[in-house]
Amino acid sequence: MRYPRLPYRHLLLALLIAPACMNACAWSRMAYAEVRMVNGLPCFSISKKEEKRNGIPQIGALNLSDLSVKPAIKLWSFIMPVMVTIPVRASSCILYGVAPAGAETRPAPPLKSGRLYDVFLNGRPDDPSDPTRGYIGKFCLAAKAGGGHELVVVTSDMREWIDETCPVSSPSK
Template identity: 35%
Template sequence: MGTAEVKPENGRPCFAVPAKDAKRDPAARLQAISVADDAEQSNRKMWSMHFRAVGGLPVSTFTCLAYGEVPEGGTSEPLSELRDGRAYYVSLNVKPSDRSDPTRGYYAKFCIVGAGAERRIKPIPESSPNWQTGRCE
């Protein structure tokens, strides 16, 4: 497992495989993204997207996928609104082009802070106590 990148895009979180990993294996394919509510460890699914028939999206073809974005060939579950002050967990399932590569997925935790034009995406580092508690502080 690797650490996913989470960055803001037009007020929404945008998810990506780290650039160094995408450069190392540009033919690796994103097969699914799942976002869950991490506050109080409820793990309620907020949104997911996956590729069934097309085999996935090459990681070299996108810089990030915004929350709720469904590329051609993808299928999506219903989208729930992300709320201010909540912690979320994202996982990206990836199929590497080299079977000897053990990296099959990436994950991260993040918070939504603020609303409207003031909305920010705040990563939760694994070293933070908030990683275990699912809190936004």
Template identity: 35%
Template sequence: MTLSRPMNNALRIRPITSPVMAIATLFCLMPLCDHASAWSRVGAIEVTDHAGKPCFGLPKKERKRIGETPQVFGVEVYDAITPPLRQQWSFEFAYPASLPLPPGACVLYGEVPANAVARQTSMPLKPGRLYDVSMSATRTGATQFYSARFCLKANADGSLHAIQVRYDDALGWSPAVCLP
């Protein structure tokens, strides 16, 4: 005599009724999604000062991640304080043109590279204001683009100095380092 189980008892699938189980199931399935935005990242831009103007490059860590001389396809700078955010300057290259960015090189605010198209002519940057820069450049892995925040500080002699602004847990994105 052979014992057999009915097919409906072989595997029971129950609907998820608990919110905790629904959330746990969602997190377990997320790695299976190719297009999950949780896997994308924003790379860092290094903002340096060049005679009172900000200059945008890529730090050694990003260069190492890329593994070759990065190519810049466009840059945008926005006023990051006053909604609606106003574009201060931007340019882009028509595909397949780009700008190679060798070590130590950076894109100086307001200077549109040869063969690039200015989308917004440069507006004067004001001391003590927070600005956001994003760069479209060679991507690797999950990197979608590169970004940083910066401001200008007025010196006692009237000259300006560009300073990269880092996120502060207590102040958030604050241009306090650039206030007099």
């Protein structure tokens, strides 16, 4: 017995499979972390715009990596205990090397000039319908003439973001 040919069998198959992957195909969003210097160390937060848009996120972990080497090396991180998160406001920040109370962490090594660093704040806003799943930022440190470091933020519209390099000359603040 021969089965009749279905001229649109691929379309029919796609229509039958589509509802099954609706949840698996959900959209997610990565927002930008804000990086600033506080007492000579990088400090990580969200922007005022992000807070206004989505409220105060709850962070469960932070990871800082050195992207100047391949593969990238995790330098410092912390993770909160299960079901414990901390709020991160635009007006506050998490200082490099200083983990929140109760977090699992290890000592943070000193950061070096001329290296590209990537920070990831693992968390999300309270609104379950918000697709934000984390906050990412990239930055370099440039040596200052009198000692110490100057922060050079690398934004997603810069070529260095894609190339994973530090800008040749730091932008003036």
